[in-house]
Amino acid sequence: MLQVNHERVAKLLQGLASFTDSEEGVTRLAYSPLDKKAQSWLLEQVQDLHLQIRTDAVGNVFLRRDGKQQLLPPVATGSHLDTVIHGGAYDGMCGVVGALEALYMLQDEELGRSIEVIIFRAEESSRFGFATMGSKLLTGSAVPEQLNKGAKKGDISFIEALREWGCNPDAYRDAVIAPGSYKCFAELHIEQGKVLEQTQHQLGIVHNIAAPTRFKIHIKGVADHSGATPMGMRRDALVSAAKLILAVNEAAETEKANGSVGTVGVVDVEPGSINVVPGAVTLWVDVRGVDKASIARVLQSIREQAENVAVCDGVGVQIEMLTADSPVALDKALAAQSEAICTEKGFSFLHMNSGAGHDAMHMTKICPTTMLFVPCRAGISHNPAEYASTENICRGIEVLAEVLRREAN
């Protein structure tokens, strides 16, 4: 196997980071023209790998290196290129660039099975309110119609975005891959937490993924003049919403020991004028954990508080579920193989869980799946300050390349 090329890895990551809609951090929303430009640029850079390129019916891209035994299911790896608003340059990109660099490292190897690098579309929910959309559609875990109701005010819907991207949303079934189509799937990713850094490990081997439960809370009060409406005569939707923002936080704080978290990330206020008592508010909520019972308790507590606020404040409160995924267990044999590889290479490693959701979580439905985590500075992610060192990333790529080599033989 050839040596990992630090310079090429750094150059590709830097190049991708330049495709951004914001000066601060990287903003490259899923299915945006910039998402397409970044992908085209990347594919140009790796033309010398001579990969076969295929795009499926929902925009996922497959880069294939043929093996000798083309009838056997290929080995798959990959990640995503889209980012949150004001995100970083490593979340997702690290796994796509890492997969391509692994193929460079394997250029001198004759392998039995083919290898496919998958660029999943829309892993982040920043644009359409749903996460891991490409891998959900690929594994038959959702249909476009279901993912169409999270669009933000002023943006086009997901189905319109699919058409704009050049896809035919009606042909979404063509994108679904049957179980057994791949021998296995491996995803390299930054940790997006502080555990590896604080415990001084060079690599994380992931065993469980905490999947998000997402919902909107709609609060309906009465819009009124902010000067002429006495305090006792108001039904201010934002005051009720504030109580529910605190209720989400408290419900998750109570389950802190079990690793659950809860976040309100978006607040829509209607009409949103300084001189009008808010008449309606929508909160977008994200709850996660690896312990199903703990997640259920968080959700139950939020539901109870929503009912309390509705009764006490005389406002309408309605919860609209968006997604409710279960925590996912990854493949134990592949984890053991990564452990063996780390030991051989002298890399320190930690067995751990993922607090963030990943495309790998859906790939478990069609093949044995594994994930490798690279430490990131201060655990900061989804933020312009997101950073992972090229050294740490390249250690991850070395292990990934060896996993692909062993699985493809």
Place this chain on the structure above:
Amino acid sequence: MLQVNHERVAKLLQGLASFTDSEEGVTRLAYSPLDKKAQSWLLEQVQDLHLQIRTDAVGNVFLRRDGKQQLLPPVATGSHLDTVIHGGAYDGMCGVVGALEALYMLQDEELGRSIEVIIFRAEESSRFGFATMGSKLLTGSAVPEQLNKGAKKGDISFIEALREWGCNPDAYRDAVIAPGSYKCFAELHIEQGKVLEQTQHQLGIVHNIAAPTRFKIHIKGVADHSGATPMGMRRDALVSAAKLILAVNEAAETEKANGSVGTVGVVDVEPGSINVVPGAVTLWVDVRGVDKASIARVLQSIREQAENVAVCDGVGVQIEMLTADSPVALDKALAAQSEAICTEKGFSFLHMNSGAGHDAMHMTKICPTTMLFVPCRAGISHNPAEYASTENICRGIEVLAEVLRREAN
């Protein structure tokens, strides 16, 4: 004096309501192309009044009917045409249409003084974060530069809007009117509260106007991944903001008996993604009252809670003052004159205060000023359901016309 024409009043109010950017209610933001179109339409409708039309350096419009003694300061009346987002068809328009109808009623009268109808620009703060901008500039109470920092994300600044409207912001001093330039100013307006309806009075005679104190609260936390950031490691700006939304509400509730109110009408969340812990939040706050000491206690309480939250949550909290107007007393002699007119006409009336701010509040600086309130249904205003009956409005116009007649003689 001629009879008030109910049909013309209803037709002008309905016509103005058709100039809207929203299907629900009326949305006609200050200095927008729609604001201009509505004004042009109205001026066409009243061409038969043969008024002299003048626009000042900041966009306020003056419609003048000459009196016999042109060297004497004219009598002024008027209101505004701009609305909040999803507002009603009466707030402001009632006073402009009412002033024009009063001129129709006075067509058979020979009057000593001239009468000017003023259409003030940007009474509502919905677009630029500041209220009564036209009357502030007209009375020298502000300069454009001061009013330029409240622009919303994605919109142009106030100074840019002035240029777009055809004004020269640098010539703003030309718009300032010296004290004594008018004999008096009278504004007809809907109450925007429930007092007249609940006490069954046909007209309100206003004695004090509760002016708004407006400020932004900036909360600075740390944006982070919503899945991989444990609860104990967060500095969630929105959780701190929720505490301050409740603090504003509580501070005003405590001063309810003294008539003070407090409202958070706008919440800006950065970055505003469901999968990112909010890193920064800005709240737009409006506090009002007629009792200066009570307002001061509300502001002090909010300031103390802001400091508490900053210390307890480890976030940055900064208060940025926008405006801090004082409650304003209107002219007692003019109020007594309106009382006499109501008594003569057999209209029931109530002496009262205004919870909402009005252009009249700034006109007190240059001449004796009075306001007349028309009841509005359920006190609802700044809302599509805002409604005042033509009968009630026309009673107000009858009194206004008589006030103008007496003052102009």
